[in-house]
Amino acid sequence: MISRIDLRGDALPEGPALRDLLPRADFDVSAALEKVRPICEAVHHRGDAALIDFAEKFDGVRLDQVKVPAEALEKALAELDPAVRAALEESIRRARIVHREQRRTTHTTQVVPGGSVTEKWVPVDRVGLYAPGGRSVYPSSVIMNVVPAQEAGVESIALASPAQAEFGGLPHPTILAACALLGVDEVYAAGGATAVAMFAYGTESCPPANMVTGPGNIWVAAAKRYFTGKIGIDAEAGPTEIAVLADATADPVHVASDLISQAEHDPLAAAVLVTDSVELADAVEKELEPQVAATKHIEDRIVPALKGRQSAIVLVDGVDEGLKVVDAYGAEHLEIQTADAAAVADRVHNAGAIFIGPWAPVSLGDYAAGSNHVLPTGGCACHSSGLSVQSFLRGIHIVDYTKDALAEVAQHVVTLAEAEDLPAHGAAIKARFVGDEQMSRGWKVPESK
DSSP: OOOEEEOOSSOOOOHHHHHTTSOOOOOOHHHHHHHHHHHHHHHHHHTHHHHHHHIIIIISOOOSOSBOOHHHHHHHHHTSOHHHHHHHHHHHHHHHHHHHTTOOOOEEEEEETTEEEEEEEEEOSEEEEEOOOTTSOOHHHHHHHHHHHHHHTOSEEEEEEOOOGGGTTSOOHHHHHHHHHHTOOOEEEOOHHHHHHHHHHOOSSSOOOSEEEOOOOHHHHHHHHHTBTTBEESOOOOSOEEEEEEOTTSOHHHHHHHHHHHHTTOTTOEEEEEESOHHHHHHHHHHHHHHHHTSSSIIIIIHHHHHSTTOEEEEOSSHHHHHHHHHHHTOSEEEEESTTHHHHHHTOOOOSEEEESTTOOHHHHHHTSSSOOOOOOTTGGGTOOOOOGGGGEEEEEEEEEOHHHHHHHHHHHHHHHHHTTOHHHHHHHHTTTSOGGGOSTTOOOOOOO
């Protein structure tokens, strides 16, 4: 059901050479980019009418309007299963605890007497958040996007999720209920590239946003790439992935269940076990069969994901070699199920989120750990972070120097400007202290009074 890659015996290669040996899904955003271009431009030129046409084409339902009425949000919350509501409320509570601690404060650094640099943090004015539809419903993604934006202080928050024919063209009612719980009352029935285009360009019903965040399929990723430079984005999310670094102390039942839990997202989902224990590998492979047989989404998601080129059991000589492999892989979700798991986890450099030991499975992080589950995929964890309050903030430096403080450093500024062949930069300093006749290469700043 899952392939093996044997990296034992020889020294592991470094960098890209090691990454090339590891499993990864095919995910060609460049090819998808050409297909989303006309969709995005149709939204640009035709606004809501294009969104309505695309909902009929892609989602099989003709909308009367794109914006979700307030009464639909209220109705969805009123009719929400009490147990689901309690679970969502607890997820929100825990996410707020974590994300509130991420807030940044204004800080002033006194560089020299009379010269300071202040860094203040300003939230993005307006964000468009995306919650996927399609194979599953993701109210958890509503929480993971909305909470950090709110804790960052974003004043204008809009959310889009695909129209559902089953629900009369509205997004899934659990999505709407989650929005209502969070106090988000601007919601749109728009999916995929059309939602990103709506936020980027704006339409009759939806003002443009400064930034778009949220997970999605390849069409969402391609649309984000299309609009890079026009709007801010969190990341071009690829297929979801889990890597488990485990040794002989790991429970094969736990490991197998965690691999399956990620595989049920999508046929392109990646499930990777890295281990130095052949016995564990054998036991996990044996355990996959009955667990897969006992679950849902077997043929359309789980089996294709586990059998795909993106999933594998990787055999290594030891935990040290396993760490090299998982760092090269840069998993979205990385579980450490080894002896002294916390110490091993502390040595990891590249991961979207790390889950330590047998009692912190990825499923916990997806819903109720308090952490964020919008994380870098496709190896991007080597340079990118998951969604956080920081994602929605801009740091602005405020420079405040007195005449004396500028005079002290003026000659250095002039020297560096001339070294870069930018004499006007130096002249802008000189003009503050001397007349034109003194502006020469040998100019010196007079003693400040």
